[in-house]
Amino acid sequence: QAFFKPISNADPPSPTKRHTKITVVGVGNVGMAIAQTILTQDLADELALVDAKADKLRGEMLDLQHAAAFLPRTKIQASLDYDITAGSDLCIITAGARQIPGESRLNLIQRNLSLFKSIVPPLAKYSPECILLIVSNPVDVLTYVAWKLSRFPANRVIGSGTNLDSSRFRFLIADHLDVNAQDVQAYIVGEHGDSSVALWSSISVGGVPVLSFLKRQQIVYEKETLANIHKEVVEGAYEVIRLKGYTSWAIGYSVASLVRTILRDQRKIHPVSVLAKGFYDIDGGDVFLSLPAQLGRSGVLGVTNVHLTDEEAQQLRNSAKAILEVQRELAF
Numbered sequence: 001q002a003f004f005k006p007i008s009n010a011d012p013p014s015p016t017k018r019h020t021k022i023t024v025v026g027v028g029n030v031g032m033a034i035a036q037t038i039l040t041q042d043l044a045d046e047l048a049l050v051d052a053k054a055d056k057l058r059g060e061m062l063d064l065q066h067a068a069a070f071l072p073r074t075k076i077q078a079s080l081d082y083d084i085t086a087g088s089d090l091c092i093i094t095a096g097a098r099q100i101p102g103e104s105r106l107n108l109i110q111r112n113l114s115l116f117k118s119i120v121p122p123l124a125k126y127s128p129e130c131i132l133l134i135v136s137n138p139v140d141v142l143t144y145v146a147w148k149l150s151r152f153p154a155n156r157v158i159g160s161g162t163n164l165d166s167s168r169f170r171f172l173i174a175d176h177l178d179v180n181a182q183d184v185q186a187y188i189v190g191e192h193g194d195s196s197v198a199l200w201s202s203i204s205v206g207g208v209p210v211l212s213f214l215k216r217q218q219i220v221y222e223k224e225t226l227a228n229i230h231k232e233v234v235e236g237a238y239e240v241i242r243l244k245g246y247t248s249w250a251i252g253y254s255v256a257s258l259v260r261t262i263l264r265d266q267r268k269i270h271p272v273s274v275l276a277k278g279f280y281d282i283d284g285g286d287v288f289l290s291l292p293a294q295l296g297r298s299g300v301l302g303v304t305n306v307h308l309t310d311e312e313a314q315q316l317r318n319s320a321k322a323i324l325e326v327q328r329e330l331a332f
């Protein structure tokens with residue numbers, strides 16, 4: 001007997017609201033920060049969690065389920081087996097060996113490549129129509145790896161890339177100018193990591209181009225000051241890892257912002273890792289790196305034609321070269 005007695009003449013449940021299912025692979029610090037932000041922001045009807053550690057996985061699932069009375073309704077499941085991920089709209093991969101203090105992201109590659117061989121093919125098998133969102137580091141190379149292993153079209157394989165770096169950048173500029181970070185439009189592109197490129201020439205606050213504004217006001221800005229802000233962005237992750245052992249909250253919010261744009265078809269522009277060959281004269285091979293991309297329900301819709309100075313364009317191509325060098329050492 002059903003718990004509720006249906007009211008008479010009731011219409012069947014409306015089919016108009018789309019059911020959304022998200023999978024998060026890896027329930028470490030990053031995976032759980034993403035999962036909890038997805039839950040509090042009501043972005044999924046169903047959340048499937050997968051990890052290789054059974055106890056940790058079940059513990060995290062129960063802990064989230066016990067918060068049900070305080071959250072929007074989401075069905076939360078967890079398993080070591082990928083069959084629970086079936087029919088996902090979006091699969092987020094955060095599994096991986098964690099960066100140890102002082103270790104560069106590129107050094108992580110060998111450890112994470114073999115993990116991806118056990119993760120991506122089953123995800124693609126159970127959710128052949130899904131969008132893959134890669135967070136594990138080095139994110140640009142692993143997004144390429146996921147694209148190859150999944151055999152998905154490139155528009156459905158996205159790396160979280162410099163979405164987080166750009167938010168750190170916006171925070172620092174906002175702090176510097178004493179404005180709200182949400183009013184700052186500023187992009188870091190290229191590799192999520194040491195060779196990332198700050199697009200100074202296109203920064204604006206509330207529609208006002210910042211560099212030309214400063215020049216007009218004859219406010220002296222030193223190239224060094226700008227370089228220091230970028231340096232702070234690059235070193236930000238290392239500093240947090242040194243202080244607390246890992247990063248979690250900012251990447252959680254950053255990935256949730258991508259989830260919202262994709263699943264709600266918001267068509268917002270995010271600097272994320274996409275197949276970059278052919279944009280901004282990037283050549284030399286299939287390389288994923290961050291460019292300002294428009295995202296929607298079908299994944300990557302296009303790449304914005306931001307104006308780059310010659311110096312910025314050259315830095316971007318150098319960043320592509322740095323990633324390709326690592327990629328060439330991969331044996332599939």
Ligand code: 6V0
Pocket residue numbers: 025026027028029030031050051052053056094095096097098099115118119134135136137138139160161164192246247248251
């Ligand atoms: P963590 O806390 O060690 O969690 C990793 C999780 O992955 C653990 O729970 C493991 O059990 C699990 N795992 C390992 N192997 C497998 C497998 N084969 N299948 C399923 N699960 C597995 O690491 P943390 O959560 O701190 O970081 C995760 C990844 O995110 C790392 O690669 C980080 O470098 C990366 N980050 C990427 C960022 C970005 O901006 N792209 C930002 C922060 C961290």
